[in-house]
Amino acid sequence: MRIRLVAALVSVATLLAIAAPLSAAPAEPTAVVSMGDSYIAGEGGRWDGNTSTSWGDRRGTDRSAYRRGWFWRYEEERVYGDSYANGCHRSDVAPIQSAALGAEAVFNIACSGASTVNLLSAASGGQSYRGELPQADQLAAIAATHDVEVVAISVGGNDLGFTDVILDCVVGYSTSTRWNPNTCNEDQQTNLAAALPGVMNDVARVLADVKAILAAHGDADAKVILQGYPSPVPEAGNIRYVETGWDRTFRGGCPFWDADLNWANQSLIPSITAGLETEATRAGVQFLDLSQSLKGHEPCAGTARQGSAAASGEWLRFLTTGIRQGDAEESLHPNAHGQRALGRCLELAAESDRAVDRCVNTPGSGPGAMLLTDG
DSSP states (O other): OHHHHHHHHHHHHHHHHHHSOOOOOOOOOEEEEEEESHHHHTTTTTBSSBOSOOSTTTTTTBTTEEEETTEEEEOTHHHHTTHHHHTOOOOTTSHHHHSOOOOSEEEEOOOTTOOHHHHSOGGGTOOOBTTBOOHHHHHHHHHHHSEEEEEEEEOSTTTTTHHHHHHHHHHHHHTOBTTBOOOSHHHHHHHHHHHHHHHHHHHHHHHHHHHHHHHHTTOTTSEEEEEOOOOSSOOGGGBSSOSSSHIIIIISOOOOOHHHHHHIIIIIHHHHHHHHHHHHHHHTOEEEEOTTTTTTOSTTBTTOBSBSOSTTBOOBOOOOOSSSSSOGGGTTSBOHHHHHHHHHHHHHHHHOOOSEEEEEOOTTSOGGGOEEEEO
8 A cells, every 4th residue: 555655646746747847047138239340339429419619518519528616527438438448439329329129238349440350259360459358259258148139240441441541531631732632532442442352251250250159159049230331421512611721621520522522422331331231141140231321410511510419410520630629539430429320220120120221311300210221
């Protein structure tokens, strides 16, 4: 009898064990991540528009300004946090921060000045930058403890020497006359054509690395979005200052010859955009075309004005030497308005099921009125 009772109890216990659900491991917190260069780190986010006024809070445009007694002070860490010290310049309005993506954790590991080699994992030949681990290795550490849902990437511009292109164009404008303009587009177009294939190959390596890391940590279903770059200058047909003179350089902060403005919009940005889209398609990741996203809100655009207003204002930082206000490296990067606009673009792209999306703004409206069109 005892034996039958014990057997019965064992059978019941076995059935209960089978019927009872296995205790699930605690769910990892969800996360979204941005990685790459200054255009996604948030460089320029200190500024709510542009103004040539160099004192006080710069007509309300300087988000780092505060008044103590009779004097105005500027604390860049109010916008860039600890990342200001090492130059990564991750602003509080960077696209990954501005976008409402609904994750429990938000990680911005992008860094101003980063190139493809700084995104690759160390195992793939990646290198540390500004005292931080390669960004793919940082992503691996995040994926080890989080359920990564979205990874947004901006990369390639620094590999193409975008800063050098701008400097060449500015120097050419500043050292020549309208009778004999020293334009930059001829030489820079040759440089672009030579560099583009190699850079796009490196972008492909970054995408492969990111996908492999996500898969290795159980996040193969994460949405990877490679984004392009917005044009930082208006076309010559939409500029509010005459081609030569004081105003275009010192008031507007757009010292470029008309021919170079048109080249940037009609060749430079479209070529980079097409290359990035091709690599995104090949890698099976989503592409977000930002080339027209800030159109009409560039520095000196005839359809925009200086000041802090968003709907009618400039959404990119004008060119500055850093002597009067801010840092020179913030030049021609989306300001706070632009960062919020790109954040809205990212938010929309994360909800989209298309392989390619183009983000555009609504003329006369603020950053919240961004729209996606079929790329």
